[in-house]
Amino acid sequence: MSYMKSLAGALVMLGSWAAQASAPSAADLQALEKDLNAVGDRITRLQDLTEVEIVQHAYGYYVDKAQWRSLADLFADDATLEIGGKGIFLGKKRVFEYMNTGLGPIGPRDGLLIDHQQFQCLPTIHEDGVTAETRCIAFVMSSGGWGHNYYEDDFVKENGVWKFKKLHGPFNMYAGYKLGWQDNVIVNTYPEKFPPWPDLPPSIIYLTFPSYYIEPFHYANPVTGKPMPAPSPRAGGEAFGR
């Protein structure tokens, strides 16, 4: 029996030595949890990219069918909206008014096409994880003809939900169907062009095609990391490049 006891004792000791050698320590677990959460944060950023794009794309489908209430619901309470040259509208209610008064009553109207396709979105989720920006395009096919505008929009994540914080839609080119942009262009809007009147004047005065305006990029060049250079002061003039 004593032999057996010694053997058992040795085994017990061996067992505890092995346990000491390989049981994960609290530090091991903490390090692993940290790694896991770091990957988790990156996954959340990927999900954020999709969710921000969904808000922008949903906006376009609502414009198509004049669903102004659903559209206004995409905005944070204190969000701002500035489209074309109309000036700035403050808050969700004014977003609704801009649409409902400026663009016509709620709901699709037979014979009036206002398709606003949204694409080429380039979203950036900021380090804080609760603010984001995107550059996108709206390409308009309407009963009147064509439109092309950019967006440089801000988003905020409130209670886990991404919303518009600022919608800024500078126009590039609007043209009628018959001749297109060759000789049928429609100039930018302006505050008094149609009601309602804006809460604040336009943040920038610019002209649309055939003139030149470049809406600043919110992002640096993805390869060089450098911010955008200023355009030539002669861009948009006949003397440019001569």
Add this chain to the structure above:
Amino acid sequence: MLAYPCRVRYDAGAWDDSTGVAMIFRSKAMPLVLSVCIGLALCGNGFAKDDAARLAALKARVKAMADETSYVEAITKIQRLGRAFGYYTDKGYFGEAADLFIDDGTFQWGVDGVYKGKARIRELLTRHGGGSMKEGPGLPFGRLNLRMQLQPVVTVAADGNTAHARWREWGLLGEYKKSATWGDAIAEDDYVKQNGVWKIAARRYYLNFEAPYQGGWAALKPVTGEWQSAVAKDFPPDAPASKQYAPFPAVFVPPYDYADGNLRAIRSRAPFDAPKRPDDSLGKLEALADAKELQLARTESVRAIENLQAMYGYYIDKGQWKKAASLFSRAGTYEFGQSGVYIGNAHIERALSLMGPEGLEQGQLNNYVMVQPIIHISPDNRSAKARWRSDVQLSRAGKGRWGGGVYENEYVNDKGTWKFSKLHYYVTFWGDYDKGWAAAPIPMDPPSTSIPPDQPPTVVYQSFPKLQIVPYHYVNPVSGRPNAGE
């Protein structure tokens, strides 16, 4: 699984009659108490080994998740590169566009040839876009150079350092009072990651047409002989093009350099059920990893479905009905406007052939631009729904046509490969090119009598000038309210 020999027995209350070691001692009539002691000691050791193995396994999983996250990030970064390129060329930022390439990057323009290096690419883009090499970014008065970069199919190589993408460029080009032009091209890009930064290594730009606004693409005449651009004559390329072809109205299929048939682009994780994890500190981390893994799989599925829908669009463009139909699940359904419902790959292929012969004929244009996705993956990553928009540019027998509409599609994760389980295109409008959709809307075709559907249309409606709200598969993404109540 190596795991839990002691734990399982302990939980089952039967640990004492199983391990070989314990049995040896028992066979020598070991007193029970000693047996328990030894057993505990061994089990302690077993637990430790077991925990060590679990820890190592979890570490390996976290590493694999990091790699898979990098894969999905790479797709988003490549999408970003392509889109940034478009925004630069739009406004005459040709130096910035060229800076998206590696130092010895290449740009092959149509059949003109290949331009090598950033400086040459900058000049190439400047000459085609109407900019200036002499002064800063910009365009002169009246120059329009909007080149929309759409519908990417991104395939990242297994090593994570190279990638390919196919893009569609839709151009609005021209000079005020002189010209308005539609541009249509496919770009096949190679990318490489240098010092952690994704860059464009090569762009092969397959111009399909530059068509005058008046008359549009349907009025284009076949090209005979050389059709190099005017730019190439004044600014010769550094090397000949890898491919000679004729543009529209010929039907040319730009090579699928992203690897046609490489399904990685439309794959994600196969559906999985996470096992119940032990109620200990390691088990909590394992359960957390399970949840993150599912979240990751779902973000990967979003990109797979983007790729799938874009790939479908490229096949439809060129009348590749068989390839397009192969992207459906076996019980998949297809419904286009008022076509009725076609079920199964073979019948869907026949339904698609109502658009034209396999490969199309000279003069047929069938551009279905796939944009504006709203993709929702089911919580278990087994299925998905998405809304998409299509702008359509057609040509048949010398007549051009515009179209627009909305898809509400469903998808299934078939052992890790995403497929269409339901494709439903709601036509918003069809319109004659010359007169426009407002002046000359065209009604939808009724169900075919030559290749009849399996079922009648699921929703009966009329296209423009009638308008209706296409049902949404989702609630308002911010308010959570249904979209119907206005």
